[in-house]
Amino acid sequence: xxxxxxxxxxxxxxxxxxxxxxxxxxxxxxxxxxxxxxxxxxxxxxxxxxxxxxxxxxxxxxxxxxxxxxxxxxxxxxxxxxxxxxxxxxxxxxxxxxxxxxxxxxxxxxxxxxx
Amino acid sequence: xxxxxxxxxxxxxxxxxxxxxxxxxxxxxxxxxxxxxxxxxxxxxxxxxxxxxxxxxxxxxxxxxxxxxxxxxxxxxxxxxxxxxxxxxxxxxxxxxxxxxxxxxxxxxxxxxxxx
Numbered sequence: 330x331x332x333x334x335x336x337x338x339x340x341x342x343x344x345x346x347x348x349x350x351x352x353x354x355x356x357x358x359x360x361x362x363x364x365x366x367x368x369x370x371x372x373x374x375x376x377x378x379x380x381x382x383x384x385x386x387x388x389x390x391x392x393x394x395x396x397x398x399x400x401x402x403x404x405x406x407x408x409x410x411x412x413x414x415x416x417x418x419x420x421x422x423x424x425x426x427x428x429x430x431x432x433x434x435x436x437x438x439x440x441x442x443x444x
Numbered sequence: 445x446x447x448x449x450x451x452x453x454x455x456x457x458x459x460x461x462x463x464x465x466x467x468x469x470x471x472x473x474x475x476x477x478x479x480x481x482x483x484x485x486x487x488x489x490x491x492x493x494x495x496x497x498x499x500x501x502x503x504x505x506x507x508x509x510x511x512x513x514x515x516x517x518x519x520x521x522x523x524x525x526x527x528x529x530x531x532x533x534x535x536x537x538x539x540x541x542x543x544x545x546x547x548x549x550x551x552x553x554x555x556x557x558x559x560x
Contacts, residue, residue: 364548372554372556373551373554376551379548420486431500432489433486433489436485436486
């Protein structure tokens with residue numbers, strides 16, 4: 330079974346600074362995928378970035394990058410140049426067999442960007 | 445049209461009522477999902493449908509009854525709910541089994557359900 334651990338309940342960051350959101354995972358599948366989602370107060374889950382377990386390079390998507398350390402089973406999200414609109418809940422998720430059909434989510438963590 | 449649309453956005457119902465949540469996706473996906481999000485808990489996967497067939501029922505009580513008439517529509521029929529069923533119910537879709545693994549699930553805005 331898969332498991333995601335997000336230990337930071339909440340973080341504060343100043344606008345324009347970078348911030349790292351922690352995520353560790355546990356899975357017995359040899360092939361898996363890691364996803365990060367953002368959930369504003371409106372409720373919608375917004376996909377941010379994906380990392381495949383066999384990807385050689387860390388994923389990047391605009392201001393988002395994923396610090397993937399396979400041996401440590403960590404997949405931290407790095408947000409560069411924080412914006413006020415980045416304030417939201419952030420969820421890390423892992424999927425079996427690399428596909429997105431069955432995602433297991435962490436409890437999430439709340440990021441607040443201060444002006 | 446947004447990718448995944450859920451209606452209603454908010455629903456208040458009594459424990460004896462019967463209501464339905466609707467989800468529609470305009471992304472051409474073949475898999476659809478229902479999740480429950482309670483306060484301070486991880487998202488809980490409830491049901492998965494692939495090509496209209498239910499492939500996952502995560503031990504959900506029978507007072508929740510899903511229906512998937514086609515790959516674009518998913519319903520969650522509710523009856524005789526309990527106060528602990530109050531939560532945000534999220535629908536999602538994805539390309540489906542066998543597609544590229546890096547294709548994420550796309551979520552709707554959710555239905556915030558309150559049981560009186």
